[in-house]
Amino acid sequence: MGICKHTFLFPAVVVYDFAESRAGEHARNFLGDWNGSLICDDYGGYKKGFQQGILEIGCMAHARRKFFDLHIANKSQIAEQALKFFTALYDIEREALTFTPEERRQIRMTRAKPIADMLHAWMQNQRHLVLEGSAIAKALDYNLKRWNALVRFLDNGHLPIDNNWIENQIRPVAIGRGNWLFVGSLRAGKRAAAIMSLIQSAKLNGHDPYLYLKDVLTRLPTQKASDISSLLPHRWNPDRPAIS
Template sequence: MVSGRAISAVYVADLERRLAAAEGARAVETAARIAAETRLAQVEEAHARLERMVKQARYEKFGAKSEKLDPDQRHLPFEDIDVAEGMLAAASDAAEKAVGTRKKSRKPSNRNKGNLPAHLPRIEEVIEPESTLCPCGCGEMVKVGEDRSDRLDVIPAQFRVLVTIRPKYMCRTCAGKSHAQAPAPEWLVPRGLPTEAMVAHCMVAKFGDYLPFYRQADIYRRQGLDLDRTMLANWAGRAAQLLQPVIDAMIAELRRSDRLQMDETYVPVLAPGTGKVRKDFLWAILRDQRGWGGSDPPIVVFQHSRTRSGEIAQKMLKGFTGSTLMADGHPVYDVLADPKQTAKPWTIANCWTHWRRRFVTFSQSTPSPICEEMIRRVASLYAIEKEIRGRDPDTRRAVRQQLSKPIVEALRPWLEGCLQDLSSANDLAKHIRYGLKRWDGLTRFLEDGRLEMDTNGVENAIRPIPLTRKNALFAGSIDGAETWARIASLIGTCRLNGVNPEAYIAATLRKILDQHMQSDIALLMPWNFAE
């Protein structure tokens, strides 16, 4: 007979086998669950990344293009309310007048009071009473005062025809052998219609006010002027060619500048013979010393190119004596700092706004404490910059060393610590590594009071290009794109110097047509213009 002890041993062994099998099955199930959870986490992360991409695409398509809200945009919802309020006020005034009730005295509004410029012509309209005879029969009343009110009036774009008359004189005594007549003035368009002021108006309307030539032609047609858009474009091309020496002199002035900013934007250009539009580029080179009180006037020059390569940037900066170039983090500018590829390497200072913009964009689709903290720290740096703007370079450097440098030095280890908690494939980690890779360029402003923290200056100068591009759709040829660059250079430099570009272009064209000396080209620079 089998003893009870043997039965117990068999039972225990069987139980142990069952337990081992259950633990093995549980381990397999746990491994499968972990694998499934890992795949689920990967899928959820990919899904979240796709959602961010969709949100960002929607924002780029339909959202505001600026990180800063335009103050005027805050008033947009209230404009209709103001219109309705004006309608109610007019109805109330009409009702009070009809009923004959006395209107309560209202406190006069201070809006726009006293803001009518003194140079505007004043047309006085005197409204006399029907009779100045005293109703009591005393005779004519005496004027003892008057009430005056100024109202702003407008005359729509008023065209006029300038008739040039050159009288002919002849001596009758010597049978017509002697005669006199003033020489015909040089015109921009030989035997053409426009004056220099008309051409300047068309140029600034398109390249400064973003009004394409075909829209201008529609406006002129309402006043009975049939000016084809091809005619307007021809005028602009002639003027741009005539103004080329001025632009060359501006470029020569830029070549002597030590610290510059550079950026580029694409422009659509019609490819000849294909019927398609290709993507060309306009490059902007800016000098602006107003941030540190420099004496050189600000200049921006645009140049056209077919591609966006480092070779193009090298070619455009050939002959420049500068040493430091502020630019964004695009790899094309790395070529300029490489001694193996550039004979005279530039020192590249990178832009904080471009780095900050990455965190702003990420936070618009995915709220993140890291983004909020990063934006807050960069904002503290800009608060310091606001206080020292316009101060001399030594003061700016001293303040930056004392206040900005501790913030920047604490930023890097904090970001490196954040990287340890993020997946390497995470978009936020990529944004952090973008700045850490360019750390030397981002921190150069701490050691040089003549540098800014960003390339906002050249970005602001380049902003009219996308607005013109949106309205004009594309340039019709390479010549059209080059004309675009020339005119944009003049208008942009005028704006930087507070000069009316329309008045400047009209006066400069006239001086050049009147044979202005090339040796005195400096007198034609926008910063030397006075209306």
């Protein structure tokens, strides 16, 4: 399970968790009493957390993908029209990426919000015209049902438009899962998740994972427990002497 609790100010850290199933209780246990903005798809396991104070932020990439897949599959003209709206939103987002959060919020509200409003109105109109139960109806329903969550990023410059960042962090694990079909036990799965968290976080911080782990494992036997956090990938300094 990968969860993105993301702002542009957070350190470069990714945390994987291992669970025996996709039951929602695992997501709730992982998040604990944390309340913040959770960027995610429509996975049902998060719903109870939203009822307990977590703010749902919809992923615009997942919303777009519903229409993209339809357009690829059968050249749907309705899907093609929808994609034009999403393209315009992402064009603005790319321009706003280098600005401060407040500047990004202002750009979104003045330029992206009118496009989002047009997309919403267009989808509502199209929903009355398409066949009930059709693939395009399902794509429209997915977006309309989650619309409030999908557009919350507009008024918060700290939030990304989608959770593609975390999707990219999960991808290496998802690709390798076919080769790692069995971990042996719940404890082994937890260990694997911890190791992969360290490796991926080391990469994000520009470290060679092998050199990072070699140094950390060398220091651990003599590292003071009170200073153990200095060995985390986003705090690790390879030139810092080991503490004995």
